[in-house]
Amino acid sequence: MDLLEEVKSIVQKELISINSCHEWEHTERVFNLALSIGEKEGADLEILSLAAILHDIGRKDDDGIIDHAERGAILAKEILERYNYPSEKIEKICHCIKAHRYRNENVPETLEAKVLYDADKLDAIGAIGIGRAFSYAGHIGAKVHNKEVDVVKTEEFSSDDTAWREYEVKLKYIKDKLFTKEGRRIAEGRHAFMEQFFERLNKEVDGKE
Numbered sequence: 740m741d742l743l744e745e746v747k748s749i750v751q752k753e754l755i756s757i758n759s760c761h762e763w764e765h766t767e768r769v770f771n772l773a774l775s776i777g778e779k780e781g782a783d784l785e786i787l788s789l790a791a792i793l794h795d796i797g798r799k800d801d802d803g804i805i806d807h808a809e810r811g812a813i814l815a816k817e818i819l820e821r822y823n824y825p826s827e828k829i830e831k832i833c834h835c836i837k838a839h840r841y842r843n844e845n846v847p848e849t850l851e852a853k854v855l856y857d858a859d860k861l862d863a864i865g866a867i868g869i870g871r872a873f874s875y876a877g878h879i880g881a882k883v884h885n886k887e888v889d890v891v892k893t894e895e896f897s898s899d900d901t902a903w904r905e906y907e908v909k910l911k912y913i914k915d916k917l918f919t920k921e922g923r924r925i926a927e928g929r930h931a932f933m934e935q936f937f938e939r940l941n942k943e944v945d946g947k948e
C-alpha cells in the first residue's frame with residue numbers, strides 16, 4: 740500500500756471512531772475537489788493529496804478550545820514522521836492544514852494551501868452546501884424554513900436557525916473569499932444554483948410556485 744492509501748485509512752478510522760462519519764465523507768469530497776482544482780492550477784499534487792486527506796484530522800478530540808486546524812497540523816506531522824516522510828514536505832503539508840480555516844493569522848500562502856482552502860469552502864456551497872445546511876438544521880432541531888424571522892438577528896444553533904439563515908449570512912459570501920481562478924469558476928456555478936434554490940423555496944412557501 741502506498742503512503743497516501745495508508746494515511747487515508749488512518750484518517751478514516753480516526754474520523755469514524757469519533758462518530759463523525761460526515762467528517763470523513765466531507766474529507767473525501769474535499770480530496771476529490773482539491774485534486775481537480777490542483778490539476779488545473781498546476782499545484783504539487785503529492786503535497787495537496789496528503790494535505791487534503793489530513794486537513795480535518797484535528798476534529799479528533801476537538802475540545803472547541805484549540806483550533807482544529809492548528810491541532811490537525813500537529814497530528815499530521817506525527818503521522819507522516821512515522822513513515823519517515825521528508826521534513827520539508829511535512830512542513831508544506833502542515834502549512835496547508837493550518838491555513839485551511841483561515842480565521843486567524845494563518846493565511847494560505849502557497850498554491851497548495853490556497854487550493855485546499857478553496858476546496859474546503861466549496862464543499863459548503865452548491866447542491867452539497869444546501870444538503871449540508873438542511874442536515875445541520877435538522878440535527879439541531881431547527882425548522883425546515885422560517886421566513887418570518889429576520890435572519891440577521893436569528894441566532895446560530897437556535898431553533899430559529901435554518902438553512903436559509905445559513906445561506907443569507909454565510910454561504911452567499913463564500914464565492915468572494917476564494918483564492919484560485921478554478922475555485923472561483925466552480926463557485927460561480929454552485930452559487931447560482933443555491934441562489935435559484937432559495938428563490939424558489941421562498942416562492943413555494945408563499946404558494947406562488
Ligand SMILES: [Fe+2]
Pocket residue numbers: 794795807839840
Ligand atoms: Fe476544517
Ligand SMILES: [Fe+2]
Pocket residue numbers: 765769794795859
Ligand atoms: Fe474541512
